[in-house]
Amino acid sequence: MENEESITDRQVSRRAILGAGAAAGLVTMMPTEGYAAGFSKAANVKGTISALFMKQAGYSDTDVAKMTADFKKVYPNVTVKTEFVAYEALHDKIVTSALAHTYDVVLIDVIWPAEFGSKKMVVDITNRWPASWTNDMLGGAVATAVYNKHYYGIPWILDTKYFFYNTEHMAKAKVDEASLDTWDGVMKAASAIKKAGLVKYPLAWSWTQSESMLCDYMQLLGAFGGQFLDASGKPAFNKGGGVQALEFMRKSIVDGLTDPVSTATAAEDDVRKMFSAGQISMGLNWTYMWAMANDPKQSKVAGKMKVLQTPAGPGGKRPGINGSMALSMSSGTKNPEAAWAYMSFLTSQKEQNAVAMDSLPVWKSSYTDPVVVKTSPAVVAQAKKELNDMILRPQVTKYNAMSLVIQAEVSKALIGQKTPQKALDDAATKAAAVLNA
Numbered sequence: 001m002e003n004e005e006s007i008t009d010r011q012v013s014r015r016a017i018l019g020a021g022a023a024a025g026l027v028t029m030m031p032t033e034g035y036a037a038g039f040s041k042a043a044n045v046k047g048t049i050s051a052l053f054m055k056q057a058g059y060s061d062t063d064v065a066k067m068t069a070d071f072k073k074v075y076p077n078v079t080v081k082t083e084f085v086a087y088e089a090l091h092d093k094i095v096t097s098a099l100a101h102t103y104d105v106v107l108i109d110v111i112w113p114a115e116f117g118s119k120k121m122v123v124d125i126t127n128r129w130p131a132s133w134t135n136d137m138l139g140g141a142v143a144t145a146v147y148n149k150h151y152y153g154i155p156w157i158l159d160t161k162y163f164f165y166n167t168e169h170m171a172k173a174k175v176d177e178a179s180l181d182t183w184d185g186v187m188k189a190a191s192a193i194k195k196a197g198l199v200k201y202p203l204a205w206s207w208t209q210s211e212s213m214l215c216d217y218m219q220l221l222g223a224f225g226g227q228f229l230d231a232s233g234k235p236a237f238n239k240g241g242g243v244q245a246l247e248f249m250r251k252s253i254v255d256g257l258t259d260p261v262s263t264a265t266a267a268e269d270d271v272r273k274m275f276s277a278g279q280i281s282m283g284l285n286w287t288y289m290w291a292m293a294n295d296p297k298q299s300k301v302a303g304k305m306k307v308l309q310t311p312a313g314p315g316g317k318r319p320g321i322n323g324s325m326a327l328s329m330s331s332g333t334k335n336p337e338a339a340w341a342y343m344s345f346l347t348s349q350k351e352q353n354a355v356a357m358d359s360l361p362v363w364k365s366s367y368t369d370p371v372v373v374k375t376s377p378a379v380v381a382q383a384k385k386e387l388n389d390m391i392l393r394p395q396v397t398k399y400n401a402m403s404l405v406i407q408a409e410v411s412k413a414l415i416g417q418k419t420p421q422k423a424l425d426d427a428a429t430k431a432a433a434v435l436n437a
Helices: 014-023 039-044 061-074 087-098 113-118 131-136 139-145 167-172 177-181 183-195 211-223 241-254 268-276 288-293 336-346 349-354 364-368 370-375 377-386 399-414 420-436
Strands: 047-054 078-085 105-109 154-157 162-166 282-285 305-308 325-329
Touching: 047 087, 047 336, 061 078, 061 336, 061 349, 078 087, 078 336, 087 105, 105 336, 113 399, 139 154, 139 325, 154 336, 162 167, 162 177, 162 288, 162 377, 167 177, 167 183, 177 183, 177 305, 183 241, 183 282, 211 241, 211 399, 241 399, 241 420, 268 282, 268 288, 282 288, 305 377, 325 336, 349 364, 349 370, 364 370, 364 377, 370 377, 399 420
Parallel strands: 047 078, 047 105
Antiparallel strands: 105 325, 154 325, 162 282, 162 305
16 A cells, blocks of 8 residues: 555564554553553543444443543543444445544444445554554454554454254253364254154355345355465355355255244344344354343243354365454544544453453453453353354455455355356356446
């Protein structure tokens, strides 16, 4: 990118970064140091900023309100206006509001840094990024906001999809829970549960035509040893493990193990609700499902569920999908220092540790912090394994457009309009056209 240093060209010490920040009048708060650093300048940061968040998985509206209230105590001269939209509306909301400079801080998905960064819709914060963060954060988190060796945000929501199952159903169907370590074992367990008449459909997925469906497909593609793009950047999902993954998905529907609603209307929260109601026995979902499905006030299966790292495919691979998100500074912000202070504060280790029930922190040392472990010991135990092995969706500038054409073709295979091979061949042709346009 023009007139910009790459991360690899900037091997500077933490002290040098802090010194440069002070010289430029920046407010640099180090999350690994709690609230100590940066606050001597808090009185100098003032004004009003607007922030756009996602009303879905991850941190809840209540979590964000608490974090914002904490921020206000330290930055009393900054007013923060928050807005929440569904994930499906988030991308377009950021794009359409860019010219109007509506927001100062926006939540971006791991698949958007290439698009937003190349179009300069969000600020390149490489020169603000403390070197220590790269070591202190988990690798999957650091990758969240990187494009072309530059940082376009601060990782905030670190997430992947885990495998949840109903222990009572397993016991009644006489299924050995250890068999759920592989996808083959999961299908055999589903067959046993269906045969026992415990539920009509043991499985449900978020396979409606959307990004959530592609997340599940990518996770299974990785488990079956497939590649999304080859080394030259061309579609490769229509070969090998990519085809086997889609065949696996379709077979689970044909065999009557997956609820047909999965391909019609089901998103992640529908899977969570069905599981909580005891209508299904197993499902993939983000971290937040554990707390909600294990809450007796809103779940019939509280205390009757377990969570596992994603099951392994035929070759033993079991990558989780990288569903992380970052807080980015909108390029049109009129108050970059307040925006930076807010982003840094919400992503700080102290704030993240305090609300770890809904989304686990991006900081490595948090996973040995008793406060975090106590919130969800079962999830933390699996997170330690899965967060170190996550499959990243391609960082390409036209990801959203490419995703849409692939979603359409995968959907056709899932509902039986095309064979998996034909659907993926057509998807590869259309995806290549999008990337080359």
